[in-house]
Amino acid sequence: MIWDWAFAFEILPVLGRAAIVTIEATLLGFVIAALLGLVLAVVRIAVPRTGWTISVLVELIRSTPLLIQIFFLYFVLPKFGIVLDAFTAGVLAIGIHYAAYCSEVYRAGFDNIHRGQWEASIALNLSSWTTFKDIIIPQAIPPIVPALGNYLVALFKETPLLSAIAVLELMQTAKIIGSETFRYTEPITLVGLFFLAMSLVSAALIRSLEGVLNRRAMR
Amino acid sequence: MTEQPMVRFENVSKRYGTLTVLDGLDLEIKRGEKVSVIGPSGSGKTTVLRMLMTLETINDGVIWVEGEPLTHMQRNGKLVPADINHIRKIRAKIGMVFQSFNLFPHMTAMANCIEAPITVLGMKRADAEARAADLLEMVGLGQKKGHYPSQLSGGQQQRVAIARALAMRPKIMLFDEVTSALDPELVGEVLEVIRKLGREHDLTMLMVTHQMGFAKEFSDRVCFFHAGKICEQGPPKELFGAPKNERTQQFLRAVLEAG
Numbered sequence: 001m002i003w004d005w006a007f008a009f010e011i012l013p014v015l016g017r018a019a020i021v022t023i024e025a026t027l028l029g030f031v032i033a034a035l036l037g038l039v040l041a042v043v044r045i046a047v048p049r050t051g052w053t054i055s056v057l058v059e060l061i062r063s064t065p066l067l068i069q070i071f072f073l074y075f076v077l078p079k080f081g082i083v084l085d086a087f088t089a090g091v092l093a094i095g096i097h098y099a100a101y102c103s104e105v106y107r108a109g110f111d112n113i114h115r116g117q118w119e120a121s122i123a124l125n126l127s128s129w130t131t132f133k134d135i136i137i138p139q140a141i142p143p144i145v146p147a148l149g150n151y152l153v154a155l156f157k158e159t160p161l162l163s164a165i166a167v168l169e170l171m172q173t174a175k176i177i178g179s180e181t182f183r184y185t186e187p188i189t190l191v192g193l194f195f196l197a198m199s200l201v202s203a204a205l206i207r208s209l210e211g212v213l214n215r216r217a218m219r
Numbered sequence: 220m221t222e223q224p225m226v227r228f229e230n231v232s233k234r235y236g237t238l239t240v241l242d243g244l245d246l247e248i249k250r251g252e253k254v255s256v257i258g259p260s261g262s263g264k265t266t267v268l269r270m271l272m273t274l275e276t277i278n279d280g281v282i283w284v285e286g287e288p289l290t291h292m293q294r295n296g297k298l299v300p301a302d303i304n305h306i307r308k309i310r311a312k313i314g315m316v317f318q319s320f321n322l323f324p325h326m327t328a329m330a331n332c333i334e335a336p337i338t339v340l341g342m343k344r345a346d347a348e349a350r351a352a353d354l355l356e357m358v359g360l361g362q363k364k365g366h367y368p369s370q371l372s373g374g375q376q377q378r379v380a381i382a383r384a385l386a387m388r389p390k391i392m393l394f395d396e397v398t399s400a401l402d403p404e405l406v407g408e409v410l411e412v413i414r415k416l417g418r419e420h421d422l423t424m425l426m427v428t429h430q431m432g433f434a435k436e437f438s439d440r441v442c443f444f445h446a447g448k449i450c451e452q453g454p455p456k457e458l459f460g461a462p463k464n465e466r467t468q469q470f471l472r473a474v475l476e477a478g
Binding site: 117122125126139 | 272273274307310311313314315317319320321322323324325334335338339383384387
């Protein structure tokens with residue numbers, strides 16, 4: 001028989017520990033992506049003359065493979081005296097890469113806000129900070145939660161790229177188990193199932209969050 | 220020395236590309252004066268309000284508020300374009316009510332009215348709420364404090380918008396076609412609130428309106444705009460009763476015929 005249950009159960013604890021690293025990388029990466037993306041989108045509106053620079057930056061990041069960006073941070077930055085450990089470099093690369101995508105999502109959210117909301121904020125003499133914080137962002141975010149959620153799931157599924165710089169996440173761990181035991185079927189299958197399960201769970205979570213936000217917006 | 224005008228437009232022009240919306244506008248409004256602006260669409264009348272609220276920049280001229288420049292600031296005895304801090308300082312004297320209400324949809328009527336007093340004027344929440352409650356009472360919405368804009372009729376939303384603007388204690392209130400988006404049966408309740416405000420002698424009011432009857436009854440002065448200029452202005456009795464300019468006559472005839 002190809003599938004060995006005993007072996008599968010034996011490697012489960014090791015894979016479980018690696019899964020935690022994968023989840024950590026996902027959450028940290030997404031926090032960076034969501035916050036940096038928001039900063040990029042806000043700066044683009046608040047300081048119009050940065051628009052061109054930010055557009056070029058976003059395009060540059062979106063149009064080059066994530067793997068190259070990971071290698072760049074891990075192998076090239078040290079040449080400039082910036083040495084990052086593999087996990088930090090990997091999470092940063094993923095975060096920055098997805099920040100570029102997220103900033104476009106936020107931009108779409110901001111574009112959907114009626115001009116009258118900005119004008120009312122000016123007429124009430126609100127500062128730009130207050131306008132973003134209290135007026136624009138609370139209205140712009142709920143409609144884009146599904147899009148951000150999709151990027152969370154996409155980001156999660158790209159974390160195996162971190163195995164390329166030997167971060168001990170799920171994929172790397174599965175590869176190590178495979179090369180030590182010459183059995184790949186169980187570890188790779190289990191890793192695949194883990195990603196499938198987690199993706200389904202997060203999709204469901206995002207849907208329910210969306211429901212909550214919609215209900216609040218409907219008030 | 221005569222008193223400073225509350226607002227003074229000095230040779231103000233506004234252009235969009237090659238289109239001149241306002242052409243060398245000179246207009247003075249006294250403290251407490253109620254001025255209505257009428258005219259065909261595209262005559263630049265709304266632009267006057269939007270420039271005063273700093274929603275539009277101007278291409279030429281200077282706008283003064285109580286003797287201080289709004290669009291410019293003094294530096295070494297010369298007028299230079301104003302920075303945002305200067306604009307915010309002068310703009311604090313002005314409030315505006317919009318045709319499309321522009322309430323913040325994610326906030327209750329009360330929250331709409333206390334947002335700016337708390338964040339801009341630095342008022343304590345309790346004080347801001349007390350004042351907002353008074354204002355909502357004044358516009359007849361004392362019972363609707365906890366309602367969201369989507370739960371209010373157009374007329375009620377517009378009255379909240381008036382209370383929200385007043386919460387900032389402006390000296391000048393701008394009304395930009397505030398009844399145009401309302402169902403006919405809701406116009407009266409909004410005009411009633413504006414009438415009430417009109418009895419405050421210190422409040423300077425400038426309104427763009429299509430309600431000729433209201434302009435006639437309410438204003439101290441009516442300005443008729445045509446093609447980016449004031450074509451004719453005067454007390455409502457004169458302007459509506461015996462318009463001198465041919466364009467004014469044409470406009471009034473057309474408006475009155477349409478009912």
